[in-house]
Amino acid sequence: VRPVTNRDIGLKVLCKAPAEAAQSTDIVAIHGLGAHPDDAWCKNDGTTEEPEWVNWLIEDDMLPAVAPHARIMRYGYQSEWFGKEAMQQNVSTVADRLLRALRRKREEFPFRPLLFIAHCFGGLVVLKALLEAEQYKSEWPGVFASTTGLIFFGTPFRGAEGMSQMEMLEAARREYHEDE
Template sequence: MVRAVTDDDIGLKVLCEPAKATAEEAAQIIDIVAIHGIGAHPDDTWCKNVGTTENAQWVNWLAKEDMLPALAPNARIMRYGYQSQWFGKDTMRQKVSTVAPRLLLALKRKREDLLFRPLIFIAHCFGGLVVLKALLDAWNNEKEWPGMFISTTGLIFFGTPFRGAEGMSQAEMLEAAWREYQEDEVQTEVLKILEPGNEFLQEIVDKFGKTRMQANKAEVACFFELKSSNVGRIVGKEDRIRFVVSESSGCLDLSDSTSKFSLSRTHFDMNKFGKPTEEDFEIVGDVIKKMVEAAHRLVLARSECNYASS
């Protein structure tokens, strides 16, 4: 059962600040922002229970000192929360094109005096599509969102369905939801973009691909699941075992700055880690360290390129 998202859960929340530093060290600080998927809680989505059902011990790998903060000691780590419940009494009429500008506004406020600080996004499922739309908007309107696109140096996607979620049919999900809830307690709009062949989804991915033709493009890592998920239990009581996002759908593009990795997890736990010695976390950790190390170099290279062409 997903915990209800309150007003206090929405927006950007700082989970970890880098240690106090000298002016020179402060210049090396980066921002990392994590964004959850639909039907998920902004904090719980990154947590794993390392205890038992009776005695739960939840670990948030974004904040646990020997996990993400250890991989990126010079990072301000944040997570972005939005209302994403599409069924039940707290349902929201939500979609990518409404979440993306709110994300940009939150980042603009938080980075008002840090426009060109390197920025790395970590996203799960639908959250990855929000990131793409936000970056597209930033690319198309530099005046409104100064520094947002050029400072983004790394993108990490966990099970983002760039070509649709083949295993999570919209019709099946709605059918299951309508068996459990009243018609006005089910919002269909948010699921449409997850359908293979959805025109809006294709447009976002295609247009974002054109931004990837520039030099010094952001590093991209796409993670895909190796275990099937019980998608039927998300909204109902009937088992439906499916692979939600395939390897091909979960890979953004085939450029030299995009890599893909498998994780021996289901779609719904591929974004949850409990300790730094988990093999899947070590795979993710290697990617993060590489992106963190390259972040300032990429921003500098882009600024020099823009200066040379002006």
């Protein structure tokens, strides 16, 4: 997993909506812990020796094909969860920064339909952001009212009670060790 740098943080437009699209939608993908905001949505269609990375958020025959009138974005945050670069922020901080980025990016069309795709911790960020947007509608115009869809992958809505911290660390060590 490559490190998340300052250039990777924030809301990045991956695919612009066509200018002629009368009714476009904003789709925002938010990655999970320990993932890079661009790599989280990729799969290696090649081999270990000759990788061919496919990002389903941007490939013409994937998400853009089924959502041709959408502006597709991804939100990045510092997501290292152990080691010297471990994140020093909580879900509230990340959610607040997401809301600020959405307000800037959607300034021209704050009530454009909005769909979130979230993985792991990213799902908790989306939920916190939506709670804030619903409670403080004037500060975050259109975010809650325009959210038309939520897609969650592996979001720990009930915590991670099935594993102890040691089991989670051991699983992470195995995962990272295999990637080296």
